[in-house]
Amino acid sequence: MSGGLLNSSRKISALLLDITGVLYNSGEGGGHVIPGSPQAVARLKEAGYKLKFCTNETQITRRALVEKLTRHGFTLTEEEVYSPAPACVQYLLENNLRPFLLIHPDARQDYVTVDTTNPNAVVLGDAAHEFTYDNMNIAFKILISQGSPGHLISLGRGRYYREGSELTLDVGPFTKALEFASGTEATVIGKPAPSFFKSALSDLRVPPEEAVMIGDDVLNDVGGAQGCGMAGVLVKTGKYRPEDERHPTVKPDRVVDNLAHAVDLLLNVS
Structure with missing residues (x-):
């Protein structure tokens, strides 16, 4: 066509x-x-x-996203939605990585199959208010403790997105900060x-x-x-x-x- x-x-x-x-x-x-x-x-x-x-989108699970879109009048299935979470989980499991998940609390259900004890990697999503100094510092310490290069996985490189009438920081700036501080180049899973x-x-x-x-x-x-x-x-x-x-x-x-x-x-x- x-x-x-x-x-x-x-x-x-x-x-x-x-x-x-x-x-x-x-x-x-x-x-x-x-x-x-x-x-x-x-x-x-x-x-x-x-x-x-x-x-x-990394603030909610793929299932929750489909449910939200359905309420908005869209007709689609979970299989039609392609988001970073499934690919990230596969990457973590294939590389035997135990991540510190700096992601939105509503998205954690997507990572229940992943071991997060004694982290040797960092996963960054759009964590919103979870992007505190303490959490960023934890991520930094994990990265530098693993030698070079560390394992930093970013669920995208977006600079900002629109929320309501305002533009809001996305995951990209926080990824850049950890790359700069730790000397680690992020693996991007997502657009x-x-x-x-x-x-x-x-x-x-x-x-x-x-x-x-x-x-x-x-x-x-x-x-x-x-x-x-x-x-x-x-x-x-x-x-x-x-x-x-x-x-x-x-x-x-x-x-x-x-x-x-x-x-x-x-x-x-x-």
Whole structure:
């Protein structure tokens, strides 16, 4: 299938959709839906496009995220959501790592199969108020006690996200602080890591040249996808700022008002 979303004849058979900032904005009371997004998702499914909801959301479990989106009027399954937690658990188990989990309390259920006694690694997610000096210092001490390099795993590199009407620090700045202090380079599991996008595409059985990533983060969503051979579309919702369109290293394949606008272009609806 192809459509007018991209300024080319490129075939599009699958879409990777960011969640926060594209489907809904987070905030008090569970946040609010971005107008037209539930209907846009339904139209994509009806048209036969393969979908994967790709998120760096690490404040809640994948199941809880699906339940929240269902309450917001979206129809999706847990298998359609691709988040960093399952890949992180697999990485920890394969490498015999016992992490200090500096993550949001609501996300801990995803890590019940992992041994966290006597930590020899650090996992960073969007821990929000858990990012205290004491917790960051614990993480630092674990990293330097393991020699070089230590095991620092970051569930993304986002700089900030929108919560309500304000921008809020994401996990990236805290990852950078621990990298600087400990001399350890983080292993990123989540956007914009190439492995994140490639794994999602593998699940869909779609080559990157037939897929489009739609997100509100010009660097992690658009740039990360383009680095894997996908097209990247930037929406003017969520954390979008006008200067994103003039990013020095990332040029979106298309900038659209919102997800509904993207779907109109894809389905050639004027």
